[in-house]
Amino acid sequence: MSEAPEITSARRILFVHAHPDDETIGTGATMARYAAAGAHVTLVTCTLGEEGEIHVPALSGLAANQADQLGGYRIAELDAACAALGVRDHRFLGGAGRFRDSGMMGLPTNDHPRAFWRADLDFAAGLLLDVIREVRPQVLVTYDPNGFYGHPDHIQAHRVAMRAVELAGEIAPSKVYWTAVPRRVIESGMKAFAESSDNPFAGIDNADDLPFGSPDEEIAAEVDGRKFAEAKFAAVQAHATQIPPTNWLFTMAGSFGGDFMGMEYYRLAVGEKGPGNGPYGWEDDLFAGLDVPATAPLSA
């Protein structure tokens, strides 16, 4: 992790994620696209991911119930993923190690004294507000109230981000988005893998049975990052302890390539939807409707 770079771009976008790997899985192509376009992309990750699984056998001793070093190792994985995405401004909320990965909902790890799930909301939101004051992003991206799939750290990241936006007042971002997947994207994946032995949707009969997925009409933006699908794939590979080659992400990437890895979707939680396309007027740019020139330097 290096010092945050000087802010010289007119366009500034802030991503708030729970663990190292979420930035890539949910928003990697979007981050790479805006970084390549010269926007200032800031990533805030709320925990180090200490309670994660370890899919690299040689590193199994780093597990939380053994050497408890996985969090430190995932800092390096995240650095490599950010490098692949072209993201230079990456921070941990309150500094590396401030909040600990809470583990899956209902586990005793939720009660760890530093578990992010237990963090005081206004205190944690105040730490994120410090970043908002410094960066002054026009756009913020985080999860929906369910944390996209119900993980306590994702739910808490949503709550902290939305509270920070509330506390920010006049310097709050003009637009706040929540990550999303259109249900029809899930359904097309289910159809494609129905006969596959590698079916990531095995045992799931209906897209509605998944803890995520939104009706098309609830989607506000479809960001086409297919030119950055390879960068996202490299960033996925950087998170090797979390995402093994057998993971559904690789299965989907192998079958759909950039059409899957490069297309990312968002719901608009705060602000006005800008000009869009298609039957639901989906934006293709998260800055749509904002008077912030795409490549103008900060001084403009």
Ligand SMILES: CC(=O)N[C@H]1[C@@H](O[C@@H]2[C@H](O)[C@H](O)[C@@H](O)[C@H](O)[C@H]2O)O[C@H](CO)[C@@H](O)[C@@H]1O
């Ligand atoms: C994408 C994400 O949020 N990953 C989290 C999540 O990981 C899950 C966890 O290890 C669970 O035990 C597995 O069955 C599941 O497949 C994983 O996605 O939770 C971890 C612990 O909080 C977290 O470290 C990881 O980043």
Ligand SMILES: [Zn+2]
């Ligand atoms: Zn996560």
